[in-house]
Amino acid sequence: MIAEERRQRVLDLVSTKGFATLADLAMEIQVSESTVRRDLEFWHQQGNLRRTHGGAIFVGDGSNFPALEERIDTQLEEKKAIARAAVARICDGDTVLLDGGTTTLEAARLLLGRSIQVVTNSLPIAALLAGSRETDLVLLGGYIYPKTGVALGPFTVRMMQDLHVHQTLLSVSGLTERGLFNSNLLLVETEREMMRCADEVVVLADHTKVGRPALAFLCEWSEIDLLVIDRKLEDRKKSMLAQTGARLLIAGDLEEFGR
């Protein structure tokens, strides 16, 4: 067997299994552990693998939504609390539309295994829920925006025209007195359609978003039914939000009383 072929084989094995030990690989490919070590080191340098003591794990092709991975840790606890509060309002049998974003992804984690119908334009959410027997999944197609892995644009909008859901869970990147904002023009167009086809529009946002506008105006406050936000919200911002007339749900350990 030629060296390059063997290297490829090593990468294939590790990537299909996700993780492989040195002994496994040496056995499978019938070469010494030394050789496998060198191959793993090679791929490690290339950035395709990550070595561990005794083996290696696959880290992907460098794709897989870098924007999501970076942000995934900031305000994670707050986002989880928000997701918990929002998901608590969803009943079995409901149809829910989930927008892309880290907070809605947390919500999807909590919905995993519950018997509901989920509609989403987010690839990470779809990948999470696909394969679940209990949860029905409808994926919104369209152009995939590579940074976050969401489907956007005319295809996506048109596909929603015949859809109807009980709730839409929306992510936004800015909230001011004037209304709600997001960072991408195609995205807000898609999200307006998401709002149109839902009985109830629920917006998920953490406290850092309040007071910050963003590139694209999404909608007025009157067009949303509920804003779920975390407890770290300053009183000043809270009163600002109160003035908008929006219904607020503060997520926290006493969130049950917010209903």
Next chain:
Amino acid sequence: MIAEERRQRVLDLVSTKGFATLADLAMEIQVSESTVRRDLEFWHQQGNLRRTHGGAIFVGDGSNFPALEERIDTQLEEKKAIARAAVARICDGDTVLLDGGTTTLEAARLLLGRSIQVVTNSLPIAALLAGSRETDLVLLGGYIYPKTGVALGPFTVRMMQDLHVHQTLLSVSGLTERGLFNSNLLLVETEREMMRCADEVVVLADHTKVGRPALAFLCEWSEIDLLVIDRKLEDRKKSMLAQTGARLLIAGDLEEFGR
């Protein structure tokens, strides 16, 4: 912090990162490595994690397309050769529609990073190609069939009505004198639309599929432009295929001459 909360945190950290070392976790959660070890051991028992020397990796919620994982190894080399032969016929700038399936997934791996437009109804393929700067991706929406993670049904069909692509790469599960077959009625309906919107229909199949019918009839031989198959095809089956009038491309180490 209460023990259960910390355990959850350990699982969360490992699952979001995919892999975490003991030192990382101990640092992040501010407990001793001993405690982290015990937590990892706990989740390992539960089956949520896999321990390695120095850390742990996430093994998933048991979701993520079991049907794909099982089959992924059978005839893998043949499937790769078929994918290579098919992808060699695709030029930069082309628009290609990829059906779901393990062979088309291999084709997608080979297309990764090339500057083409890909349309697909397959979630695994979309997850692979999303995030790539060079490859444009259009996802076909619809009901997600949980076993294999492909979008099917009326939504999917309708979304293709305004699409046009240079090539469609199709998977099938059976080939006989009568024509081509697949295992799912909704799937063949979707695939017929995939054929309609392409200039050229290319079918990928390994030699084990020949002679086997499957539940759902897809189309006659006259409706496809090319069948790509591997070298292990027996002569008897080869002549049967020749009689159908289909153009054949045998994938192998001399595949360049097959063009």
Next chain:
DNA sequence: AATAACTTGGAAGCTATCTATCAATAGTTT
């Protein structure tokens, strides 16, 4: 308040893996 049961963090000794090195082999060039 006192006891029991459990949890936690650290240390000792052990094991497994790593790195570095070297001789043998395979492949390439002159």
Next chain:
DNA sequence: AAACTATTGATAGATAGCTTCCAAGTTATT
């Protein structure tokens, strides 16, 4: 064919992580 280079497998010492055990701290129970 001979010399040279790259690759491979094996070995030895160094290192890092594992298991086991124990004492201190925490929580629950009586």
